[in-house]
Amino acid sequence: GWTMSQREQWRNDAVVLDLFEGGHWNPENTISWLRRQGPSVWHELARGFHWGNSGVGPLRAIVEFPNCDRATVMSIFALATPDYYEDELASGKKPEVMDQPDRFIVAILDAISDGFSSGMYMSARYRCIEDPEAWSDYYFKRQSEGKPCRWRLPRRAFEPTQGLHHEPAYVLQHDRFLIPFEQWRSCAA
Numbered sequence: 001g002w003t004m005s006q007r008e009q010w011r012n013d014a015v016v017l018d019l020f021e022g023g024h025w026n027p028e029n030t031i032s033w034l035r036r037q038g039p040s041v042w043h044e045l046a047r048g049f050h051w052g053n054s055g056v057g058p059l060r061a062i063v064e065f066p067n068c069d070r071a072t073v074m075s076i077f078a079l080a081t082p083d084y085y086e087d088e089l090a091s092g093k094k095p096e097v098m099d100q101p102d103r104f105i106v107a108i109l110d111a112i113s114d115g116f117s118s119g120m121y122m123s124a125r126y127r128c129i130e131d132p133e134a135w136s137d138y139y140f141k142r143q144s145e146g147k148p149c150r151w152r153l154p155r156r157a158f159e160p161t162q163g164l165h166h167e168p169a170y171v172l173q174h175d176r177f178l179i180p181f182e183q184w185r186s187c188a189a
Contacts, residue, residue, distance in 0.1 A: 002185065010188075014179040016170050019058055031061045040168040041177070043072045043126050048172035051079065056104045063111050070121040071161040075129035077112050077151075080105050083138045086149055113151040124161035132158060 017033050019025055034042065042062040049059060059076055062068055085106055089095070095106045115121055136158045142149050170177040178184070 006185075006188075007181070010181055010184050011173065011176075011178065013188075014181075014184040015176050016179060017177040019175040019177075020055075025055060025057050027057055027061070030058055034058065034061055035065065037169065039067060039069045039072065039123065039125070040166040041170055042068055043075075043129075043166040044168040044170065044172050044177075046072045046075050046079075047129050047166075050175055056101070056108060060104065060108050060111060063108060063115060066115075066120050067123065068115075068121060069126050069161075070124040070157065071126040071128045071163075073112055073115065073121050074132045074157060076108065077153075077157075078128070078130035078132045078135055080109055082109050082135055082149075082151055085109060086138075086142070086151070089150055090147070109151050113153060116153050116157055121157075124159070125164050126161060126166045127163040128161060 017030070019030060034045070042065065045058060045062060049056075063073055063076060085102070088098070088102075089106070095103050098106065139149055139153065171180050172178075
C-alpha cells in the first residue's frame with residue numbers, strides 16, 4: 001500500500017495547474033489552459049471547486065465556453081444558490097452595491113442565462129453535481145405567480161442528462177489540478 005507521505009508527495013509532485021498560485025488566479029494562463037482541456041476537466045472543476053477561496057473567476061470562464069456540458073453549467077447554477085440572489089435582486093438590491101464575491105456570482109448566473117439564450121450547453125452527457133430541481137421548483141413557482149426571474153432558463157435546462165461519470169485527464173484537489181494518483185503512482189513505481 002501507499003503511505004500518507006507518498007500521497008502527500010503526489011499532491012506536491014503531480015500538480016499540472018494551481019488555480020490560485022500565490023493566492024491569486026492568473027486569468028490569462030488559467031483560461032488558456034482550461035480552454036485546451038475540454039468538458040470533462042471543466043466538469044471536474046465544477047465538482048471540486050472551493051467557492052470560498054480566492055474567487056470564482058475559473059467558474060465564470062468555463063460557463064462561457066460554448067461546448068460546456070449542460071450538467072456542468074446547471075451544477076454551477078445550483079451551487080450558486082440563484083434563489084438567494086433572485087430574492088436579493090427582487091427586493092431592489094442592485095448588483096453594483098453587493099460585495100465583490102456576490103457580484104461575481106450574479107455575473108456567473110447572468111452568463112449562464114445568456115449562454116442558454118444563445119443556444120449554448122447542448123451537450124448533456126455528465127451527471128449533475130447538484131440537483132437543479134430545487135431551483136426549478138422555485139423558478140416555475142415564481143413564473144406562475146407572475147414574477148419573472150432575472151435568469152430565464154429554457155425547459156431543457158432542467159431536463160435529465162445522460163448521467164455519465166466524467167473521466168477527466170486531471171483531478172482537482174484544493175484548487176490544484178493533478179495527474180490522477182493511479183497514473184502518477186504507476187510512473188513513480
